[in-house]
Amino acid sequence: MKNRSPFNSSVYMAPERPLEIRGSALPRWTPPQPPRDYYVITGQRPPKDITEPVFIPVYLHGTEAVGELFKYTVRVRSDIEVPSFPDLITLNLDDIVGTDVIVYVDVPGKGVFVPGMPGDTGRGNIGAYVREISGVVCDARFVRRDDRSMVYEFNIEPALKKATLGQNWRVFQNCTVIEAISQLLAPYPISVDWRIHGPLHGEHYPIRDLQRQYWESDWTCIRRWCERAGLFFWFEHSNGFHRLVIADHMGAFDSHGKAYATLRYAPGDNRIDEEHIERLAFSSRQTEGKATAVDHDYMQPRMRAANTPLCASEDYPRDTGEADQEFYEFREYQPAAPGRPGSGRATS
Template identity: 30%
Template sequence: MPRQSDLRFTFEPLQGDAFEVVEFRLEEGLSQPFHLSLELASHDPAIDFNRVLDLAALFTIWRGDTPVRYVHGLVSLFSQGDTGFRRTRYRAVVEPSLARAGLRSNWRMFQGQSVPEIILAVLKAQRLSEVKTYLCFDHPPREYCVQAGESDLDFIARLAAEEGLLYSFEHRADGHTLWLTDRVGGLGTIGTHEHCPVHYQPLAGGDSAEPALHRFHYTEQVRSARQVQRDYTFTHPYYNLQHNAVGASDLDHQHTDYERYDYPGRYKRDASGKPFTKTRLTALRSDARLAHMEGDDARLQPGLAFDLNDHPREDFNDRWRTLAIEHHGTQHSSLLEEAFGSDSGTAYRLSASAIRWDADWKAPLRAKPCIDGPQIATVVGPPGEEIYCDEWGRVKVSFPWDRDSNQDDHSSCWIRVAQGWAGATWGAMAIPRVGQELIISYLDGDPDQPIATGRAYRETNLPPYQLPKHKTRMTIKSRSHKGQGFNELRFEDELGQEEVFIHAQKDKNVHIKHNNGVFVGNDRSERVNHNETISIGDNRNEDVGNNETISIGANRSVTIGANKTETITLAKAETIGLAKALTIGAGYQTSVGAAMNTSVGLSQSEQVGLHKSVMVSRRFNITAGEEFTVTVGKSTLVMKSDGTVLINGRTFDFSATGAVQINGKDVDIN
């Protein structure tokens, strides 16, 4: 390990005295929290853990009196070891404030926010204020994004990798800042932009005068050359949402037909699909051309570029950007009283990986949580609303795991609802109502793509009928919107009580384009409380096997456009409580096969416009109780019940072909 006589390491906690650094290892890289492990020594054998653990501390690499590198963070681990030779050994682990996000997990959702906004919101909830962003590209908002039980750190890292974001840390003596960017080239250099040299010195040994890189290995690997992704959105179901990305300048030394195809692409718009696809290919090719270095220049930091000088291969003398570094240092001068290792001095080395400065780099994609099974949710909506949906019948829900939900129309995104039938403007539709319980599944297990696939009763939403008492009933029963009425189609399957029941709270309309057949095996009853109108376009036939009774409370009118024929096999009885009027436009004929009796309780009047003929084959009897009168113009015949017969006329012609006999007590002629 290279040694530098003027190199030293210090470690200072926020509170208390500084420690002597015996050994340290620092692992750091782009888009990962750094991890600093320290072996320490102190004259104090009883350091209060409360003054060290979970507090800020500063590790510094010095060259003489000049600080070369700061590492600022929080102490995540602190342990006490052996005591000897007036010193006690301690061990500490220092990590960034961001690492604390790995200690928290959550179930929560974000709506209508971009990934940078989501990440900043999570960091704000962690009370991380030392955050800066450098964004060069547009990042469209995501309609719906769920943290599905992930730690906050895993959630941030996953979203950042999906979106093509990366992060690094900037250290100062009084703190450290988290940088979030979408362009690795914007992270800067180890010095000025024009002057940031790092020397290559392969034959280093002993005490190095100047820091340098002692090994520089360059590697190219065959990686996927093409990324193809496709996804689906129900708003444009016939558009395949496919995007392609092909490696550019770094494909010179390999075939270009190594294609990786992924479905789903985790996007719903072209504006997201195109950069997502490019980001994934860049991540897949992140180590296609990589330099591995060893040396002792502590200025190297992840994301910062440097100019390599003095390499024998001229094209390596270029600007490079560090990706990940592992530092290791020992300082045995801190253990002067201990014999072992006390003469080793201070040594430091690093191993790192780097890419050319103009190459792009994206963090490897992280696995997205997969929801293994369905979840329960409750339909929600604006205050006072019972049914809340959009033009596709989607609803909003509140999940039991959502601690931020206000049980309103902002509790989730619009969620599609599976229906029994879904055609083009035809099918089945039953909108889940506010307060009902839904079973939520996830497309491809993706927590960002919920879909309601079922519904379930619960204690606050009981079935329409008491169970198991009515276990034989199958029903479709709705409820009036903002009312207590209902519509229902019910089937009763109890043996001997089978029934189909239909209830309409208000109107019922049946539209039949062709025939309608109804068969009733026993009785049928029908009641209309108000009016009934029946219109028949052509003919109507009605067949009653036995009797028919019609009861009309008031009037009845029958209009027949042409003829009416009525045939009664036996007798007909007609009873009219008051009057009957019969008007016939032309002829009227009554044919009676046997006897005909007409009984009138009070009066009977008969008017004939022209002629009337009465023909009796044998006898014709007329009986009047008091008086019988026949009037023809000025002639009258009056017959009274007392036997008086009066005949009046202007002339009287009485003739007979046979004998004429007049009998009377008195016969007075003239």
């Protein structure tokens, strides 16, 4: 999909449709071509790819958040201009599930061009671009037949959705949590962008004697290790692919584009012709007000009454009633110098 003028890349030109879907298993067709002198008369450039998708997206809905696998549902229908050949508009759902797809979304940006306005007040289509949503079809279903069109729905999720299936038990010895996560992710066809810029540029993550996967899926184990180490993750889409980003600091996030620099709140019928927030909700709930963590060093046990126990506590209740509940947890011991042999490096 392109939303720029073929003669001037800085000028926005709305595409024929705001949504487009492409996939390795989705069929394409070749429409009737114009006369040879069509492009000479109109001054347009002939397209490099003369084929067009058989299926047109008519509905897109999904969720994407930090620390979760994204999931989008796209509904498509076959183009009525396509000849109604059963082998072209009828899909074998088993051939679609597990294949990669890309959904292109036209974002026209903000503003409408007004000639004669001073400065940038009359600019139009600020921040216009084409958004990509790439993933794997994890669920495909036939919805109905709508006159001459066949209607299907696809659930698009990341390639790591496969990591949520099955379970395993194994150990990872003498490696950091980053190295252990890398070994778990190695079999899956997805690139990982490590944005680790902690106090010592990643060197502060200790080498652990033993890290275990407890009869759980690879994805459950990865999430548990990230939570323990203070890592967070999300997905980014570009150039026809999606990648997993794992980071440990707020500077790892990229700034929003110009189309999202300022989002207006326009609820209900107050719709505006730009990216906006239609629904906004917030809440307050009761939480723990104190956290206490204790531990035990099996290499240097503190059994005497005069010894200072390995204990840390933080008391920070919220301004709500009954916010004094304590969260008590047994932690995993981690010495100051984890690299020494026999130093009691942590296990998990």
